[in-house]
Amino acid sequence: MSSLTYEATGIPVESEEADPVNRRVELLLGALASSVLLFIAGMILFTLFKAWPSFAANGLAWFGAGGNVDAQLTDIFNSPADPADYIYKLRAWPLIWSTILISALSVLLATFIAVFSSIFIVHFAPGPLQKLIEPVVKYLAAVPSVVYGLIGILVLVPWINSTFITEEMRSSVAYVIQLDGSSVMAGVMILTVMILPIMIALIVDSLRAVPLNWREGALALGVNKWRAVRTVSVRAIRPAIVAAAVLATARALGEAIMLAMVTGSIGFAPNPFDGFLFFMEPSRPLAPSILDGEEGLSVVPFGETMYAFGFILIVSCVFFSFSGWAIRQSLGRYSIGAR
Amino acid sequence: MVSGKSRRPIKARGSRKVRARGVWSIGDRVGLTIAWATGIFLCLVAFSVTIYLALKGVQYLNLDILISRPEAGTEQSETGGILDPMIGTLLLTILGTAIAAPIGVGIAIWLTEYGRPSLLARFVEAGIEMLVGAPSIALAIFGLLIFQNSFMAPFSFTAEGGAVFGRSFFAAGAIMSLIALPFVVGGTREALNSIPKHVREASYALGKDQASTIRRVLLPSARSGIATGTTLGMAQIIGETAVVVVLLGASLQLAPEGAIPVLDVLKGTGSTLTSYVYQNSPAGEGKAPEKAYAAAFVLLLIVIALNLFVNQISKRGRHTWG
Numbered sequence: 001m002s003s004l005t006y007e008a009t010g011i012p013v014e015s016e017e018a019d020p021v022n023r024r025v026e027l028l029l030g031a032l033a034s035s036v037l038l039f040i041a042g043m044i045l046f047t048l049f050k051a052w053p054s055f056a057a058n059g060l061a062w063f064g065a066g067g068n069v070d071a072q073l074t075d076i077f078n079s080p081a082d083p084a085d086y087i088y089k090l091r092a093w094p095l096i097w098s099t100i101l102i103s104a105l106s107v108l109l110a111t112f113i114a115v116f117s118s119i120f121i122v123h124f125a126p127g128p129l130q131k132l133i134e135p136v137v138k139y140l141a142a143v144p145s146v147v148y149g150l151i152g153i154l155v156l157v158p159w160i161n162s163t164f165i166t167e168e169m170r171s172s173v174a175y176v177i178q179l180d181g182s183s184v185m186a187g188v189m190i191l192t193v194m195i196l197p198i199m200i201a202l203i204v205d206s207l208r209a210v211p212l213n214w215r216e217g218a219l220a221l222g223v224n225k226w227r228a229v230r231t232v233s234v235r236a237i238r239p240a241i242v243a244a245a246v247l248a249t250a251r252a253l254g255e256a257i258m259l260a261m262v263t264g265s266i267g268f269a270p271n272p273f274d275g276f277l278f279f280m281e282p283s284r285p286l287a288p289s290i291l292d293g294e295e296g297l298s299v300v301p302f303g304e305t306m307y308a309f310g311f312i313l314i315v316s317c318v319f320f321s322f323s324g325w326a327i328r329q330s331l332g333r334y335s336i337g338a339r
Numbered sequence: 340m341v342s343g344k345s346r347r348p349i350k351a352r353g354s355r356k357v358r359a360r361g362v363w364s365i366g367d368r369v370g371l372t373i374a375w376a377t378g379i380f381l382c383l384v385a386f387s388v389t390i391y392l393a394l395k396g397v398q399y400l401n402l403d404i405l406i407s408r409p410e411a412g413t414e415q416s417e418t419g420g421i422l423d424p425m426i427g428t429l430l431l432t433i434l435g436t437a438i439a440a441p442i443g444v445g446i447a448i449w450l451t452e453y454g455r456p457s458l459l460a461r462f463v464e465a466g467i468e469m470l471v472g473a474p475s476i477a478l479a480i481f482g483l484l485i486f487q488n489s490f491m492a493p494f495s496f497t498a499e500g501g502a503v504f505g506r507s508f509f510a511a512g513a514i515m516s517l518i519a520l521p522f523v524v525g526g527t528r529e530a531l532n533s534i535p536k537h538v539r540e541a542s543y544a545l546g547k548d549q550a551s552t553i554r555r556v557l558l559p560s561a562r563s564g565i566a567t568g569t570t571l572g573m574a575q576i577i578g579e580t581a582v583v584v585v586l587l588g589a590s591l592q593l594a595p596e597g598a599i600p601v602l603d604v605l606k607g608t609g610s611t612l613t614s615y616v617y618q619n620s621p622a623g624e625g626k627a628p629e630k631a632y633a634a635a636f637v638l639l640l641i642v643i644a645l646n647l648f649v650n651q652i653s654k655r656g657r658h659t660w661g
Contacts, residue, residue, distance in 0.1 A: 028445075029449035033450065043477075047484070113380070120378035124371065124374055132382065146580045153620055154628055224362065254475060256475070287477075291581055317474050325468040
């Protein structure tokens with residue numbers, strides 16, 4: 001209590017509402033806090049406003065497939081200076097598909113790893129390893145994405161190129177794309193490592209919140225420790241796992257710099273029917289597309305197309321973050337963490 | 340380790356379930372092995388990233404790189420050092436934190452101490468969560484939208500035709516503060532929530548009103564939480580690249596605008612360590628991976644130092660209330 005300084009003024013406070021200073025402080029801080037909401041609403045609206053010409057010119061076909069998206073973007077970038085002749089034609093499906101593909105694969109992979117490693121951290125890691133592994137997770141979260149990207153492009157991409165890609169693979173797709181190791185696979189691998197810490201932090205917290213006597217109940221029935229954890233703890237925290245996956249999805253969707261570095265930056269939609277080759281194909285999600293097109297933002301129709309990408313990203317990320325938050329709120333009420 | 344222990348199945352009449360007692364079935368063993376593997380995998384990733392970058396960093400980093408400015412050049416020996424990016428990182432971090440810290444603390448106080456009407460407070464909480472999830476690249480282009488307005492002209496460079504460039508330390512710092520904000524709010528809220536109610540009541544009993552209780556009692560006790568949150572926010576700013584590339588211009592050197600010292604630098608464009616790494620990697624134009632490794636190593640050292648710092652303050656600052 002040494003850091004507390006009390007100054008007894010001796011002036012009694014009649015009621016909080018009657019005190020103008022206090023009331024003003026509350027209003028000021030409340031306005032400050034509400035401005036966060038205003039900012040988010042403003043961001044979504046202004047971006048939509050700026051992006052509208054691109055959506056309006058393409059209609060729902062904006063989201064569809066058709067033609068080479070990179071060629072379309074080049075056309076938009078080179079459209080005539082006269083506003084009446086602006087070119088807006090865009091079929092963004094390859095970019096959207098790439099976003100969905102890379103995010104979904106890495107979230108799936110990360111959910112699997114995160115659940116198992118959280119169980120390990122909370123229940124099975126021997127003391128010294130447990131002391132080591134928690135700072136390690138925090139550290140992995142703190143490594144900047146550009147560092148991951150650098151290691152990806154200088155180590156992982158050449159490794160994939162020399163290990164997995166055969167000459168046959170190269171020649172089989174040589175008429176559409178070049179395989180050089182920058183691929184969906186590299187992106188998914190690194191993105192998984194990047195979103196793991198968020199998921200582990202959430203899952204570890206909720207695993208710790210499972211009351212010990214729940215598991216003791218299972219152990220008393222004679223099952224082994226693993227079975228007790230799997231059937232009692234993991235089942236109890238299922239909503240937390242979903243929340244973690246949803247929040248990690250938001251993070252994965254918004255990752256730009258690392259994916260711009262390792263996925264090859266080609267607007268190509270990898271085809272799942274290509275078999276294993278599919279993972280070796282380059283692609284480019286929405287967020288890196290904005291980063292790549294950053295220099296052209298001042299070209300009006302091209303800029304508007306970029307803001308359209310941005311709008312799709314903001315809306316989906318805000319949706320996922322909000323759902324993750326809502327699930328976590330309900331956690332306290334209906335499941336573990338109530339007390 | 341527990342996995343080695345397998346007990347003999349207990350023979351029981353009737354119920355088949357009983358046979359599973361204490362026995363490690365193949366599924367259980369596989370599960371436990373995977374759990375061990377994933378745990379060790381995490382450590383391996385962290386160590387290999389660190390050791391690889393440390394080896395490369397020690398190989399390419401020298402005093403010369405640290406104190407010379409970056410230059411345009413075709414050979415790696417001509418491209419100079421990373422002085423400007425380091426200054427850029429420092430300036431941007433200070434600017435972003437200076438904006439984020441007071442706002443974040445204010446929001447956290449309102450959320451924990453006032454929070455009326457409660458529906459609004461819940462929405463603000465969700466809003467903060469959305470800020471965490473908002474893609475930085477989208478924040479960056481939104482920032483450009485704001486700072487390219489003519490009324491924002493004082494904050495950046497204005498071209499001859501009156502077009503506002505919209506890229507400067509001010510613009511990048513403002514958007515960076517949004518990236519740091521949720522961390523400041525989170526750290527402060529956690530600290531405020533951990534202060535028991537009787538402390539506030541004691542303060543009221545001494546005749547303090549709520550505002551001065553917050554200022555004189557709660558904020559001083561929440562100091563370490565505020566520091567933790569702010570440091571985490573700083574780490575986010577230091578590691579952010581997309582905002583720098585879009586809003587700071589990621590120019591090679593600091594490019595001051597105007598005549599007033601300090602302000603001219605803040606109005607101008609620049610780069611940070613992250614954008615330097617990006618541009619000198621094979622993905623950017625520089626094609627100087629050695630310099631990129633050196634800068635990435637410096638970046639990693641800063642991140643590690645901040646992490647250790649956070650550990651220190653959260654260890655020392657833990658307040659126990661009697």
